[in-house]
Amino acid sequence: MTAQFFAPVASPQDPRDAFADRHIGPSAADRDRMLAAIGYASADALIEDAVPAAIRTDRPLDLPPALSEPAALERLREIAARNRVLTSMIGLGYHGTHTPGVILRNVLENPGWYTAYTPYQPEISQGRLEALLNFQTVVGDLTGLPVANASMLDEGTAAAEAMTLAHRASRRKEPGAFLVDADALPQTIEVIRTRAVPLGIEIVTADLSGGLPDGDFFGVLVQYPGASGAVRDLAPLSAQAHERGAKVVVAADLLALTLLRPPGESGADIAVGSSQRFGVPYGFGGPHAGFMAVGEGLQRQLPGRLVGVSVDAAGAPAYRLALQTREQHIRREKATSNICTAQVLLAVMAGMYAVYHGPEGLAAIARRTHTRAAELAEGLRRGGVRVVHGAFFDTVLAEVPGRAAEVLAAARDRRVNLRPVDADHVAVACDETTTPQHVTAVLEAFGVDASPVGEAAEAFPAALRRESPYLTHPVFSAHRSETAMLRYLRRLQDKDIALDRSMIPLGSCTMKLNATTEMEPVTWPEFADLHPFAPLDQAAGYLELIGELEAALAEITGYAAVSLQPNAGSQGELAGLLAIRGYHASRGEEHRNVCLIPSSAHGTNAASAVMAGMKVVVVACDDAGNVDVADLHAKIGEHGARLAAIMVTYPSTHGVFEESITEVCKAVHDAGGQVYVDGANLNALVGLARPGEFGSDVSHLNLHKTFCIPHGGGGPGVGPVGVREHLAPFLPGHPLRAEAGPAGGTAVGPISAAPWGSAGILPISWAYIALMGPDGLRAATEGAIIGANYLAARLAPHYPILYTGRNGLVAHECIADLRKITKETGVTAEDVAKRLIDYGFHAPTLSFPVAGTLMIEPTESEDLAELDRFAEAMIEIRREIERVADGSYDRADNPLRNAPHTAAALLAEDWKHSYGREEAAYPLPALREGKYWPPVRRIDQAFGDRNLVCSCPPPEAFED
Structure with missing residues (x-):
């Protein structure tokens, strides 16, 4: 084999x-x-x-x-x-973009960002949570809707989630069907169909350019701009839908929304889409951060993750995941979605792209993109080619009776991919990377005069021009120079614990080494810059890699496909x-x-x-x-x-x-x-x-x-x-x-x-x-089992290990049971998790799958010194618990209950605790070298849910 x-x-x-x-x-x-x-x-x-x-x-x-x-x-x-990277002007939700070098090097290629875990321990995740709040603010501002989540998996799944959200929000006994714009992205339509079939939801696809068809609908999805490039006024359609009791979902283009009236101002209840063109490469289809934003009354039904603002134990603003965090784990079969992850790294990139360019820069990119499309349309018209839509943003649909294949081939000869619509129509999508030379090449491919057309008029109605401001928060104007941006990214990174700082002993979701050699090819242009719908003869390398990986995974798992x-x-x-x-x-x-x-x-x-x-x-x-x-x-x-x-x-x-x-x-x-x-x-x-x-x-x-x-x-x-x-x-x-x-x-x-x-x-x-080969892969598995059993053996004298298998052994993780300790001392598993922050560690998985426990998974990548460092931290914490038990520490005022301890708290003049500052900061001598200082104290989760704020708070909120 x-x-x-x-x-x-x-x-x-x-x-x-x-x-x-x-x-x-x-x-x-x-x-x-x-x-x-x-x-x-x-x-x-x-x-x-x-x-x-x-x-x-x-x-x-x-x-x-x-x-x-x-x-x-x-x-x-x-x-x-074996991949051939041409200029792709295909569109369909995927667009060329320039990743600012400062973001490429300091986010995408930086293990301080890419090895971080989901921010379930918010005190050591303040940097990435702030970055996600930036992303939510970008999405909320551009869509004109008040609450956006921390990203979805892609545009198609976001649209499918919007359908089920609209279905839940319908209070009618017979909710009817879900109506989908025929001009929506074809892949989005089919992802929606896939999701709808097992749920028994009827999908109706129709041309909505003339309004709603007859029928009973609980929701309507419209693409803005359409897959064909058409820009239509959404307000009349939204009014019709609302009159008939239906929710309006708009699949929107974020860059277009810097120039076009936002969906929220046209009656949309939900907006979805992709942030890919905000600095994230094609990657032959992903990963890219989808998004969802909702209107008032729907925020508590929003799927996925939502970053919100709360306060810490000192009353200072602090970020954390809000509302339905991991709700699918709590509600199980009653959960509204199975999405338990997001595209955080890509959302961070997209958010930072907006931070770097600011509102003026984004608008300039959008205007340049639109100008290229308008020039292209004018050149085609001048050459006698019919342009189907008079109002568009970046995509021009050209009618070429019987000539589509000829035009596509001529464009490929000029190293440009266009989109075949049918035998008579070709679509051309412009983007941030489109140059006048690309416009010339496309006009030549159509066989028309390619000389410059001069300044082209704006190709959408003035009535649809955006008038409302966006990205007014200072974060979108304060980091415009590369120096400022570099320092901002570093400041956020330093607030977090990622795998580059210490082991992350989370059970259930291993955080093992992501070797640099494994990561390096991701940003090679041959992999990063290929459009997912480019002709497959340009993707021979990808198909080879995909085939080899599928075959290897089949061999490893024993499956056929x-x-x-x-x-x-x-x-x-x-x-x-x-x-x-x-x-x-x-x-x-x-x-x-x-x-x-x-x-x-x-x-x-x-x-x-x-x-x-x-x-x-x-x-x-x-x-x-x-x-x-x-x-x-x-x-x-x-x-x-x-x-x-x-x-x-x-x-x-x-x-x-x-x-x-x-x-x-x-x-x-x-x-x-x-x-x-x-x-x-x-x-x-x-x-x-x-x-x-x-x-x-x-x-x-x-x-x-x-x-x-x-x-x-x-x-x-x-x-x-x-x-x-x-x-x-x-x-x-x-x-x-x-x-x-x-x-x-x-x-x-x-x-x-x-x-x-x-x-x-x-x-x-x-x-x-x-790199591992068959022997290395087996050795990694053995290493995971050895590491988990080693930690279980070291911790068992101090914390009961809840479940073991044959011969008293565990598999790749073990569960430390604190329930008896909590009953006897009042010290909870959460107290231990927060105290571990003072020792420089991310906590193990807290209270899953059993409440009141910590699930620990060391992975095969951690060396013995790091395993011992973690074990010693846990053992020392157990000694602190004993001091609570014997009365040496006050039950309500001790290093565990007050953890984590910030530098500001330790330097306060009015230190009133019964234990010393040194005990709080340096419980083990080794911590004096390379101490991690948490940026906030323990966060009040309930306060944030009662006072929901999910976009960037004003700077004065952080004033002392």
């Missing part, structure tokens, strides 16, 4: 310079010491006792030997060279469940709609099942945290005839290799159901076991976890879905790229807007697999 992967194979790496030894933190001698502390003489002996024999694979990974870092980069250069389209784990879950739904329907068993989900499962599992049109039935867990097999059989007995699937996470969400997994799979299969194994914890299986071999039918994989794509402060992510052969025909397809999905017309429809999802970051995972 090796011929399928990374062929032709470059020279394997010299054993003396093995990349795996750089990725895996502990040395061989350190691993021996860790194993001895656990009570084992070898890794093989530990694996034998920890991993059930029933799931272990009997064949090693059939992958080529590991490449050296230079060889891997050389191979990627060869692949990249893999789709890389889902651009988050939540979307991979949905894709897998839709494949199951499609399979049952193909067999005439549409009635199978029950999804069994263990009580310990990730909350996204239940939310995804509901989105896939399934009914969730919860299966209990036993006292050891395993699936209660007796309850499973009882639920199968009750629902067997309607059983569609079971969703299980393996190893379990409790961090245990459950012994009963093969029995669980067999019981479900015997009842006619399918088995979905959540791949969130695949990093504990790679090289040891394959889900596709031990009973699973489908899994999503977190490339942002197991395969080293960075978390980026809460995105990007990729959630590919792998399936056994019988489910392969039901993987996602795409309306503009048949090659992206299964043949035969059986695909379930697109999950993401782009054919291959966030293709721009796939080189990271390709490089990780190539």
